[in-house]
Amino acid sequence: MNSDVVLVFMAKSRFGLNRALTLIALAILLTADINSANAAPAQLVVLLFQADLDSDRVFLDGPFAISKPNSQHFAPRHYQIAYKNGYFEITELNQQLGKPQRPPQKIRAPFLLLETAGPRFISIGRRKDKIRRYFGAIRLSSPDGKKIECRNLVSRRDYVTCVVGSESPPEFPVEALKALSVLIQTASLRYNPEDRLNDTTEKQAYMGADYARPEVIAAVQQTWGQKLLCGDQLVPIYFHGTCAGGTSSSEIFTGKKSKLACDKAVICKHCSDSPFSKTLIRPLAASEFEKRIAPALPQVQTKDSSNRPLQLSYPNGKTETGYQLWLRIGQTMGWGLAPGTRFELSKSKNGDYEIRSNGAGHGVGLCQWGSQGLAKKGWDYRKILQFYFPSSRVGQES
Ligand SMILES: [Zn+2]
Numbered sequence: 001m002n003s004d005v006v007l008v009f010m011a012k013s014r015f016g017l018n019r020a021l022t023l024i025a026l027a028i029l030l031t032a033d034i035n036s037a038n039a040a041p042a043q044l045v046v047l048l049f050q051a052d053l054d055s056d057r058v059f060l061d062g063p064f065a066i067s068k069p070n071s072q073h074f075a076p077r078h079y080q081i082a083y084k085n086g087y088f089e090i091t092e093l094n095q096q097l098g099k100p101q102r103p104p105q106k107i108r109a110p111f112l113l114l115e116t117a118g119p120r121f122i123s124i125g126r127r128k129d130k131i132r133r134y135f136g137a138i139r140l141s142s143p144d145g146k147k148i149e150c151r152n153l154v155s156r157r158d159y160v161t162c163v164v165g166s167e168s169p170p171e172f173p174v175e176a177l178k179a180l181s182v183l184i185q186t187a188s189l190r191y192n193p194e195d196r197l198n199d200t201t202e203k204q205a206y207m208g209a210d211y212a213r214p215e216v217i218a219a220v221q222q223t224w225g226q227k228l229l230c231g232d233q234l235v236p237i238y239f240h241g242t243c244a245g246g247t248s249s250s251e252i253f254t255g256k257k258s259k260l261a262c263d264k265a266v267i268c269k270h271c272s273d274s275p276f277s278k279t280l281i282r283p284l285a286a287s288e289f290e291k292r293i294a295p296a297l298p299q300v301q302t303k304d305s306s307n308r309p310l311q312l313s314y315p316n317g318k319t320e321t322g323y324q325l326w327l328r329i330g331q332t333m334g335w336g337l338a339p340g341t342r343f344e345l346s347k348s349k350n351g352d353y354e355i356r357s358n359g360a361g362h363g364v365g366l367c368q369w370g371s372q373g374l375a376k377k378g379w380d381y382r383k384i385l386q387f388y389f390p391s392s393r394v395g396q397e398s
Contacts (some may be wrong), residue, residue, distance in 0.1 A: 043154065045139075047149065047151055056148060058126060059078070061076070061123035064117050068112065069112075078095060083140075083142040089104035089105070093128075111139055112139070114140065115137050135154050158212070160185050161220045162207065162208055163184050164220060175381045176368070177215060178381035179381040183385075230392050235263075236250065239366040240359075243268045243370060244278075245359075261391040264390050265305050266388060270371075270374050274369035279358045292332050296316075309343070366388040367388065382394050
């Protein structure tokens with residue numbers, strides 16, 4: 001089994017377009033062969049703070065306990081844990097100033113295992129002013145002897161709940177949350193302990209216990225143990241923010257027509273509430289594009305049925321897929337330029353380039369804003385899932 005990235009799901013937002021553009025969450029795409037023989041893992045391990053892995057310290061708000069290497073309780077105060085010269089150094093910080101209260105306590109150990117103490121979560125972050133709360137336990141280690149890696153050992157159920165909450169705005173209706181719950185559960189059936197799950201750039205957004213809102217907990221409760229099947233196999237799970245008129249099949253990623261009945265492009269007229277349903281036109285300095293992306297504008301050779309570019313060619317004979325170019329533009333110049341994979345590059349009147357796009361994310365699988373639009377029209381989650389994954393059915397884990 002092998003789960004790997006592809007990307008991108010633009011988070012939708014109640015804060016308007018600009019804010020939404022900054023809320024890029026990344027969705028998982030599973031490249032493994034379809035396989036239904038997976039037993040549900042009871043616990044998952046998630047590498048936290050992926051975006052800030054270079055930090056040599058973490059900050060915690062007590063209470064919490066260290067259970068390994070030795071049991072120790074920490075009161076409701078502020079702490080910093082750093083790793084120096086083979087020792088974890090635990091420093092209690094002054095409430096207001098964040099200054100050390102006394103010399104650090106040093107522990108020599110390959111890792112520290114932190115458990116909850118009192119509340120059901122541990123409050124931890126890379127920065128003093130950016131603490132998040134996590135269910136389960138936290139394992140701190142320093143594989144390179146300098147930086148601290150922080151892993152969350154969390155039950156599959158708490159993980160699914162926090163991901164559904166992190167990937168959905170608070171206003172989304174419960175049937176849309178239930179549809180996402182079945183998708184995240186299906187994806188998690190593919191994980192095994194060797195998979196390196198993380199919280200941002202390669203997997204689903206996972207922002208901790210604060211996103212386990214009551215309606216999300218209820219949606220997961222009502223769908224627990226369910227999975228999405230194509231025949232008797234797990235459906236490969238894709239979802240994105242907004243398709244803006246039609247989804248695409250996984251042909252976008254692979255360049256090959258999918259043979260799977262559940263992996264098809266569908267027409268979607270249900271995501272018009274999304275700030276990304278309209279076409280965005282952004283200027284692009286030709287010199288900048290030519291320096292950082294490609295020496296010239298590409299020619300579109302083929303498009304799919306939803307009008308997304310599939311194959312591109314350049315005057316120098318090179319080729320790439322539309323998806324590859326879209327990723328490179330997003331990663332190099334920012335996702336706000338072309339939030340969706342239905343994009344087009346052209347020359348503008350002043351000799352520079354411009355880029356048009358609509359939708360948000362890769363456009364494959366479930367359209368989240370469409371899912372909320374259908375839920376508002378009274379569709380239940382099973383019908384929503386069957387709409388975006390034709391011929392699929394919701395099954396129950398045995
Ligand atoms: Zn849509």
